[in-house]
Amino acid sequence: MEVKRNVLLNPGPATTTDTVKFAQVVADICPREQEFGDVMEFVSKELTNFVGNNEEYTTVLFGGSGTAAVEAMLSSVVGEDTVVIINNGAYGKRMCEIAEAYGLKFIEFKSSTVDAIDYEKLEGVIKNSPDKISHLAVIHHETTTGLLNDVARLGQLCKKHNIDLIVDAMSSYAGIPIDMKKMNITYLASSSNKCIQGMAGVSFVIANLEALLKTKELKPRNVYLNLFKQYEYFIKNYQMRFTPPVQILYALKQAIVEAKEETIEKRHERYVRSCDTLLAGLDRLGLVHLVKEENHSKLITSIIEPKVEGYSFDAMHDYLYERGFTIYPGKVSDADTFRIANIGQIDYKDMEGFLAALEAYLKTINYI
Numbered sequence: 001m002e003v004k005r006n007v008l009l010n011p012g013p014a015t016t017t018d019t020v021k022f023a024q025v026v027a028d029i030c031p032r033e034q035e036f037g038d039v040m041e042f043v044s045k046e047l048t049n050f051v052g053n054n055e056e057y058t059t060v061l062f063g064g065s066g067t068a069a070v071e072a073m074l075s076s077v078v079g080e081d082t083v084v085i086i087n088n089g090a091y092g093k094r095m096c097e098i099a100e101a102y103g104l105k106f107i108e109f110k111s112s113t114v115d116a117i118d119y120e121k122l123e124g125v126i127k128n129s130p131d132k133i134s135h136l137a138v139i140h141h142e143t144t145t146g147l148l149n150d151v152a153r154l155g156q157l158c159k160k161h162n163i164d165l166i167v168d169a170m171s172s173y174a175g176i177p178i179d180m181k182k183m184n185i186t187y188l189a190s191s192s193n194k195c196i197q198g199m200a201g202v203s204f205v206i207a208n209l210e211a212l213l214k215t216k217e218l219k220p221r222n223v224y225l226n227l228f229k230q231y232e233y234f235i236k237n238y239q240m241r242f243t244p245p246v247q248i249l250y251a252l253k254q255a256i257v258e259a260k261e262e263t264i265e266k267r268h269e270r271y272v273r274s275c276d277t278l279l280a281g282l283d284r285l286g287l288v289h290l291v292k293e294e295n296h297s298k299l300i301t302s303i304i305e306p307k308v309e310g311y312s313f314d315a316m317h318d319y320l321y322e323r324g325f326t327i328y329p330g331k332v333s334d335a336d337t338f339r340i341a342n343i344g345q346i347d348y349k350d351m352e353g354f355l356a357a358l359e360a361y362l363k364t365i366n367y368i
């Protein structure tokens with residue numbers, strides 16, 4: 001069977017291979033069977049392998065979208081001490097909302113949505129806090145703008161001050177090489193439907209095992225999303241505590257096989273080539289993007305909307321959608337932007353196709 005191929009340029013769920021799509025079509029199975037436990041063991045161990053070793057790190061799976069993993073992480077590992085949360089976009093802000101909802105002690109460190117973090121200022125906040133800082137939380141790749149935070153540098157800062165680093169790597173995991181040990185990341189969250197190129201429905205936390213085991217002492221703040229309890233149950237027989245999204249896990253297994261075949265380094269190179277193609281095309285079309293090269297992830301690009309009468313995001317979206325390209329609105333409040341992501345099973349040739357369609361649209365409104 002042929003499946004229509006859409007080029008998704010929204011920041012996930014991303015374009016998938018047909019083999020990942022078809023991996024969902026399997027015989028019905030009770031998820032409590034050993035056979036399905038083998039699938040989850042494979043998924044959990046291999047997700048860890050992309051960023052660390054299975055002796056010191058472990059992957060805890062949840063049924064739920066990415067926010068579930070972020071919420072599980074924050075609510076389950078921060079005790080009575082304070083977490084500093086870096087807010088330089090919508091997802092950093094969401095971490096603050098989660099901390100607020102759970103009544104965590106937290107300091108919001110606001111930072112530019114387009115420029116690098118002021119690391120000295122951040123260190124000052126950590127040093128001068130009257131309360132003990134136990135954790136620092138950050139978004140690796142702020143999907144809001146395409147801003148990439150320097151997690152390795154934050155890891156060094158955490159080492160110096162004996163703080164555990166919590167990273168939301170939703171839209172960078174499997175798209176940008178990450179080494180949790182080298183970067184000194186204690187907890188990392190991501191989901192099945194972005195750079196790992198699976199279907200939406202599973203999210204996961206990869207944790208330093210030693211740190212995770214210590215969280216056993218903390219009073220649980222929730223049930224479904226409790227990280228330690230989910231780990232404790234999972235590790236006994238590779239079962240989730242609650243009903244897992246069975247077919248999504250089969251698709252994730254296939255996505256992992258394909259990521260291993262490609263390698264994360266080569267996937268990153270493919271993504272960067274698509275982005276470089278996009279940036280050259282934008283330049284040619286006279287469009288400007290928001291984040292400077294040194295802070296740009298090269299996975300998502302925020303583009304300033306054309307200032308011309310007749311332009312409308314919705315009309316541009318529909319024009320491109322009819323031609324097989326899905327684009328996404330912007331998310332920063334202080335600039336009119338739209339976003340183009342280049343994650344998923346697409347390459348620079350798709351980007352050339354997109355640029356040709358964009359050029360044709362811009363001609364219809366006399367922008368060029």
Ligand SMILES: Cc1ncc(COP(=O)(O)O)c(C=O)c1O
Pocket residue numbers: 011012065066067068070091139141142143144168169170171191
């Ligand atoms: C950095 C980041 N964190 C969290 C999320 C939330 O993920 P979800 O919408 O799957 O809950 C996203 C989604 O795009 C994201 O990019």
